[in-house]
Amino acid sequence: MTADLTIRIEQSFAAISPQSWSRLSGASKETSSPEVPYNPFLSHAFLSSLEESGSAIAKTGWLGHHVLLENDAGTLVGAIPAYLKNHSQGEYVFDHGWADAFERAGGRYYPKLQCAIPFTPATGPRLLVSAGYDREVMQATLATGLQEVTCQLGISSAHATFVPSNEIEAFEDADYLHRTDQQFHFINEGYANHDAFLETLASRKRKALKKERRAALENGISIDWLTGADLTEEIWDQFFTFYMDTGSRKWGRPYLTRSFYSLIGERMADDILLVMAKRDGRYVAGAINFIGGDTLYGRHWGCIEEHPFLHFEVCYHQAIDFALAKGLKRVEAGAQGEHKLARGYLPATTHSMHYIAHPGLRRAIADYLERERQEVDGMSEYLSEHSPFRKGERQQDD
DSSP states (O other): OTTTTTEESSGGGGGGHHHHHHTTTTTTSTTTOSSOOOOGGGSSHHHHHHTTTSSSSGTEEEEEEEEEEEETOOOOEEEOOOOHHHHHHTTTTTTTHHHHHHHHTTOOOSSSEEEETTTTOOOOOSSBBTSOOHHHHHHHHHHHHHHHHHHHTSSSSSEEEEEEEHHHHHHHHHHHHEEOOOOOOOOOSSOSHHHHHHHHHBBHHHHHHHHHHHHHTTTTTTEEEEEEOOOOOOHHHHHHHHHHHHHHHTTTSSSSSSHHHHHHHHOGGGGGGEEEEEEEEEEEEEEEEEEEEEEEEEEEEEHHHHHHHTTHHHIIIIIHHHHHHTSEEEEEEOOGGGGGGGGGGGEEEOOOOOOOSSSSHHHOOOOHHHHHHHHHHHHHHHHHHSSSTTTTOOOOBB
């Protein structure tokens, strides 16, 4: 650790001032830049709402253990949002097999240190640096500091998930293992509108998507975009019903509480887009998106009525429409989902970094990850070759 910098651990975002946190690059619109665009999931508003709503707290297995880097005047100059976890749920990068193997061999995998945005499979900075500081130097200091914290706690591992590519080197230099996975992202190549985007597709694919969009809006369905002052408590009540339906079917217990939506609606409404489908005067389905500096992040979807293709319309086609209308460069539509490929979302590699304290477990995981990276690369290449775009129109998004 540099002589004039010290690391402090803070369990609650309530104890971190929004003003000091907002000075970190990408955590506020004021400190964003082309190199580090604003990421709404890194905002104090989002992270504090997760904790204050009871969604990400010790009781749910997410005990705040945020790593704060301060100078000799006590000013926050760097940070890592992190949590001590006693399970591997809500992460979207799966290490259950690692935990099982280590515990069968007599080790103790949990608790572990998870450097992530809870319940949010979206890439963004994990080594947060205050504007005006040398980013590479500070990233290296934070990555090394996280390793030291892991060793001081005597725990098995530290995991930084959905890491941007410009942080990989800092983690690798600090002895972290590199893992890759795959999502599907839409890239805005400067299209004037959705029709201009469709013109880049092969004829058969273009016709299929036009037919799909028409079919989704049959039965008298219309679509509304709600943001800012549109996000009333009544609207959140309706959307939460959708979320509970999907969450109960997929996970058994939805991760987010009703109060979480009230808090983000109060604190960051202009960063939220609800795409809501209406039939016979009431909303029957919807999806929540978060608006970043250059990216629209699609998150949860739910419905109280089933209609053919409505999920695709609300979650994917409308997201593209909004991104094009607002000049956003990218749509990240969440985890997994090869069905997104046919709708113009190309394979994109995601990255996570893992510090494993036990030498034997580390060797075994390193060998596994080498093979896994080859499989991810091969699958991405295969899927890119089968994209809906005309030959030569698009390349794989890295």
